[in-house]
Amino acid sequence: MSKYICAVCGYNELNYPQWDKHGFPTHEICNCCGFESGFDDDAKDIPESIEEYRIRWLSEGANWFSSSKTKPLNWNLAIQLKRINVDISK
Numbered sequence: 001m002s003k004y005i006c007a008v009c010g011y012n013e014l015n016y017p018q019w020d021k022h023g024f025p026t027h028e029i030c031n032c033c034g035f036e037s038g039f040d041d042d043a044k045d046i047p048e049s050i051e052e053y054r055i056r057w058l059s060e061g062a063n064w065f066s067s068s069k070t071k072p073l074n075w076n077l078a079i080q081l082k083r084i085n086v087d088i089s090k
């Protein structure tokens, strides 16, 4: 089964895409940042809300969201964010 990348944090183990091919949110919740498409934002048409969520999540310490899925041992926030072209080293 293929995996999908979170538009907010770059986590690449999502089981479903956050938006379907028509652009409708699937309510997939990211285990990493907790972002839920269709709930925490209204659509990928509003990229600001994705960025706002990311900024807030990062400012709160980028805490691992899921209690059922444990954080990967080799989890690296900076590398993960680079997947979605977000550089936090600056």
Ligand SMILES: [Zn+2]
Pocket: 006, 007, 008, 009, 010, 011, 030, 031, 032, 033, 034, 035
């Ligand atoms: Zn995420």
